[in-house]
Amino acid sequence: METRATRDGDHYVLTGSKCWIGNASIADVKVVWAKDDDGRVGGFVVEKSTPGFRAQDIQGKFSLRMSRTSECWFENCRIPAENRLSKASGLRAPLSCLSQARVGVAWGVIGAAIDCYETALAYAKSREQFGRPIAGFQLVQEKLVWMVQEITKAQLLALRLTRMMEAGTALPVQISLAKRNNVWMALECARKARDILGAVGITDRYSVIRHLMNLESVRSRHHGDQCIRRLA
Numbered sequence: 001m002e003t004r005a006t007r008d009g010d011h012y013v014l015t016g017s018k019c020w021i022g023n024a025s026i027a028d029v030k031v032v033w034a035k036d037d038d039g040r041v042g043g044f045v046v047e048k049s050t051p052g053f054r055a056q057d058i059q060g061k062f063s064l065r066m067s068r069t070s071e072c073w074f075e076n077c078r079i080p081a082e083n084r085l086s087k088a089s090g091l092r093a094p095l096s097c098l099s100q101a102r103v104g105v106a107w108g109v110i111g112a113a114i115d116c117y118e119t120a121l122a123y124a125k126s127r128e129q130f131g132r133p134i135a136g137f138q139l140v141q142e143k144l145v146w147m148v149q150e151i152t153k154a155q156l157l158a159l160r161l162t163r164m165m166e167a168g169t170a171l172p173v174q175i176s177l178a179k180r181n182n183v184w185m186a187l188e189c190a191r192k193a194r195d196i197l198g199a200v201g202i203t204d205r206y207s208v209i210r211h212l213m214n215l216e217s218v219r220s221r222h223h224g225d226q227c228i229r230r231l232a
């Protein structure tokens with residue numbers, strides 16, 4: 001973490017930059033994690049109109065296009081000292097946000113997987129080749145069964161994880177691995193669904209390719225890269 005928050009009287013001066021920040025160019029308020037003079041990580045509230053702050057949207061995304069993703073710069077950006085989050089001290093604070101977000105992702109990707117399954121099933125029943133619906137071929141059925149099986153496992157995993165979150169017993173590593181599993185599951189469902197749809201699967205007539213591209217982002221997004229998660 002290279003962004004710095006230097007104390008100056010009753011202000012902090014933020015210096016640094018952040019990349020790939022969701023909706024930063026339009027958000028009225030941002031929470032910026034930065035190191036203070038003691039090298040301790042803190043959370044700092046920065047309002048949109050603060051001099052020294054600017055943001056620019058990243059162009060050319062094929063994925064998660066419904067939200068903006070921005071690059072932000074803090075150049076001698078002065079904020080009142082009271083804008084520091086008083087109870088957020090050290091890396092634990094931003095990491096706890098990530099734990100909550102990862103559980104949301106572990107659930108959210110199941111929705112994408114279910115839509116891929118239902119789309120593929122409906123298509124397989126209606127698309128005829130060699131005189132019968134492709135849903136009648138065992139190779140196609142095998143893909144559909146795999147999807148239902150993995151979706152069911154992912155649902156049970158997410159439910160158990162949520163119960164543990166509610167009881168306060170979920171470990172960060174368990175949350176991380178659950179997210180990793182469910183994102184992998186959803187991506188595999190999207191790939192199999194796209195396969196069943198054949199050529200039309202790459203068009204926007206069906207939702208599958210959109211899920212596939214969005215899930216690629218979720219795989220490496222702000223909740224942590226999927227490869228790095230393997231280190232968990």
Ligand SMILES: Cc1cc2nc3c(=O)[nH]c(=O)nc-3n(C[C@H](O)[C@H](O)[C@H](O)COP(=O)(O)OP(=O)(O)OC[C@H]3O[C@@H](n4cnc5c(N)ncnc54)[C@H](O)[C@@H]3O)c2cc1C
Pocket residue numbers: 019020021022063064069217220221222223224225227228
């Ligand atoms: C659409 C979108 C929205 C996002 N929104 C946010 C947001 O709101 N807030 C936020 O904070 N971030 C956000 N991110 C950023 C996201 O957290 C990072 O992109 C992600 O953590 C990966 O970092 P990176 O892109 O710098 O990749 P890098 O760190 O450059 O990694 C590139 C590759 O190198 C590998 N690699 C890196 N380091 C190592 C290592 N030590 N050992 C082995 N392999 C390594 C990685 O596994 C990966 O395969 C967003 C990203 C996207 C795509």
